[in-house]
Amino acid sequence: MPRESAPITGAQPVVQLVASPLRRWLALALLMLPVLLVSIDNNVLTFAIPAITTSLGADGTQVLWMIDIYPLILAGFLVPMGNLGDRIGRRRVLLMGAVGFGLVSIAAAYSPTAEALILWRALQAVFGSMLMPATLSLIRNIFVDSKERTVAVAVWASMFSAGAALGPITGGWLLQHYWWGSVFLIAVPILLPLLALSHLLIPESKDPQPGPMDPLSIVLIVGTLLPITYGIKAASTGEPWLVSVTAVAVGLVLGVLFVRRQLSRETPMLDVRLFQRKAFSGPLLVNMLSLFSLVGFMYFLAQHLQLVAGMSPADAATFMLPGLVVMFASGLAVVPFARRFGRVQLMVTGVLVNMGAYGLLALMGHTGELWVVMASFVLLGLGVGFSETVSNDLALSAVPAAKAGAASAISETAYEVGSVMGTAVLGGLLNAFFAAHLRVPGSLSAEQQETASQTLAGAHDVARQVGGTEGQALLDSAAHAFDTGVGLTAGIAAVLALALAIGVGRWLRGVR
Template structure:
C-alpha cells in the first residue's frame, strides 16, 4: 500500500513594497501642509485684524471654517478614496488645494477669506484620509507600520506646532497672505514625486456610493460644531438648541442607515472595539488641547509680550522639537508597557502644561509659557502616536480609508473645538472685561472690545496716556480669559486620561 504524503503550503506574508520609505517621505508633504494650515493663521491674526478689520465672530470663522468643512467631509472623502483610488483622490485634492491657496493669499475682505478657507477645507478633506490609508497598505510589517505611523502622527502634531513658527518667519518679511502661498511650492513637489513612489490602492469590493449617507454625515457635523461655537460665545440660545437637535437627529439617522446597509459607507461597528474608540477620543482631545493652546499663546506672545512674529514662533520651537522626540521615543516604550498606561500618563503630562498656564494668570512671564508648551507637546506627541497605531491596526487593510477618515475627523473636530470652545470663551471673557477709556470714538471702541489685536491697532492712533490705559485694560482682560480657558484644558485632558485607562484596558503592546 502506497502512502502519499501531502505537504500543506504555508501562508506567506505579502512582500514589502520596495519604495515604502520613499512613499512615506512623499506622504508627509500633504500631512505637514494640512496640519500647518490648521494653525499657520495663529500668528497672522493680528495682521488680518488690522488689514481686513473683521469682527470677533468673523475672525473666529476665518480660523474655524477650514477644519469645520474638513470635519464634515473627511468620512465621505475617505469612503470615496476607497472606491476611486486613494492616490487618485490625493492628487486631485493637491491640485485644488494649491489653486485655492493662491486665491486666499490675495483675499480683499474677511468674507472672501472665509470663503477661501472653506474651499481649502473641501480639498483638504481629500488629502488626509488617503495619506494614512496608503500607509496602512504600503507597510505590511507590523513593526515597520508602527514606526511609519509614529512618524506620520509626529509629523501631523509637529506641523500644527510649526504653523506659528512658519507663519512668524513669513510675516517677518511679507504680508499675511504669504502664509497661504506656502502651500503652492510644497504641493508642486508632491505632485511630481507622488506618481513615481506611491502605488494606487482601493477597496476591492467597495459597494455603491451612498449620497444619502454623505449628506447625513455633513448635516451631522456642521450644525453640531456651529451649536458649540454659538453656545461658547453667547450661551445656550434657541438657535444653538435647534442646530444641536438637527445634528443629533442626523447623526442618529446616519448610524441607523449604516447598520442597515449591507456595505455601509462607514462601519460604525468599529466603535465597539475599545482600541478603536479609545484611540479616536484620544486624538480628538489631544488636538483640542494643542490647537486651543496655540490660539491664545500666539496672540499672547505678540500682543502682550511684544515679540515680533518670527521671535514669537521661535519661542515655540522647543515644544515642537519635544513633540517630535516624544512621538518617536514612545514606539519603544509601548513595546514594554501597557498602551493604556502610556497614553494616560502622556495625557496627564499634557494637563500639567495647561495647569502651569492657569497658575500663571496675568503674571506676564515668558519662560513659563515656553515650558508649558514643551510639557503639553511631549504628552500630545506620545499619546497621538499610540492612538493612531491602535486605530489603523484594528481594521482590515481594505477598509483603511474609512477608518483613517474617522481618525482624521477626530483630529479636525478637535481643531474646531479647540478654537470654537476655548477661542469663543476667551473672546467672550475678553469682551466682558476690557474697559475702553473715555475719548475713544464708538467705532474704535467697538473694534477694541472685539479682539486684543483690534485694541492694539486702535491704541496706535490714540494719545499716549489714553493708549496706555487701553492697552493695560485689554491685556489684563486677555490674561483673565487665558486663565479660564487653561483651566478648562486641564479638566478635559484629565478626562481623556481616564477614558484611555478605561477603554484601552485590554490593549497590550
C-alpha cells in the same frame, strides 16, 4: 479577559506593495508632505489676519469666516472622501486632492476681495479632505508589519501635530518678509514633489468589495458634521445661544439617521459598529482632546507673545520652536517605549503630561512670565507627541486594511472637531474671563468699551485710539485681565485632562 484590539476580519485590499524597505520609507516621506501642508493650513492665518483685513477691507464677520470655513468644510467632507478613496483608489484621490489644493491655493493668494478669499478657503478644505484620509490609509496598507507601522504612524502623528504648531510660525516668518498671499503659496513647493514622484513610490490600494454608491449616506454624514462643527464655533463667537443649539440639534438628528442607515445596509459606507470596539473609540477620544488642548494653548500663546510680551511675528515664531521640536521628537521617541510598556499606558501618560502643562499655566500663568509659558508649551508638546502617536496606532490597528480609508477619515475628523473645540471652548472661556476682569477708563464711549472688552486685540486697538495715560492704563489692565483669564482657563483644561486620563484608562483596561 478578551483581547479587544484584535483586528476585525475582512477582505484584503487591492494593493501593490512597495518592493523594498527603502522604498517604503521613501513613500512615507512623500506622504508626509500633504500631511504637513493640511495641518499648517488649519491655522496659518493666525498672523496673517491683520494684513488681510487691511488689504481687503474685511469686516469682523468676514474675518471669522476666513478662519472658520476651512475646518468646518474639512470636518464635513473627511469621511466621504475617505470612503471615495476606499472605492476608487487612495493614491488617485490623493493626487486629485493635491492638484486641486495647489491650484486653489494660488487663487487664494491673489484674492481681490474678502468674499473671494472665503470661497477659495472653502474649496481648499474640500481638496484638503481628499489628502488626509488617503495618507493614513496608504500607510496602513504599505506597512503591513506591525512594528514598522507603529513607527510610520508615529511619523504621521508627529508631522500632523508639528504642522498644527508650525502654521503660526510659518505665517509669522512669511509676513515678516512678504505679502499676506505668501501664506497660501507655500502649498505649491510642498506638493510638487508629491505629484512628481508618487507614481514611482506610492502603491495604489482600495477596497476590493466597496459596495454600491450611497449618495444619501454622503448627504447625511456631511449634514451631521457641518452643523455640529458650526454650532461649536458659533458658541465661541457670541452668536445667540439658539443658533448654536439648533445647529448642534440638527447635526445630531441627521447623525442618528446616518447611523440607522448604515446599520440597515448590507455594505454600509461606514461601519459604525467599529465604535463598539474599545481599541477604536477610546483612542479617537484621545485624538480629539489632544488637539483640543494643543489648539486651545496656541490660541493663548499667539496673543500673549505678540500683544502682552510685545514680540514681532518672527520673534513669536522663534519662541515656539522648542515646543514644536519636543512635540515632533516625542512622537517618534515613544515608539520603543510603547512596545515595552504598552500603548494604552503611554497614551494615558501623554494625557497626564498635558494636564501638567495646563496645571503649571493655571498656577503661574497670571504672572505673565515667559519662562512659565515656555515650560508649559514644552510640556504640552511632550504630552501631545506621546498621546497622538499611540492613539493613532491603536485606532488604525483595530480595523481591517480594506476599510483603512473610512477609519482614517474618522480619526482625522476627530482631529478637526478637537481643533474647532479648542478655540471655541478654551478660547470662549478665555474671552469671557478677560471681559470679566478688564477695567476700562470711564471716559471711553460705549462703543469703545464694548470693543475693548471683547478681545485683547480689541483693547489694543482702542488704546491706540485713545492714547496718553488712559490708553496706557487700558493696555495694563488688558494684559492683567488676559493673563488672569489664561490662568483660570488653564485650570479648567487641566481638570478636563485629568478626567480624560482616568476615564480612558478605565475604559481601555485589559486592551492589549
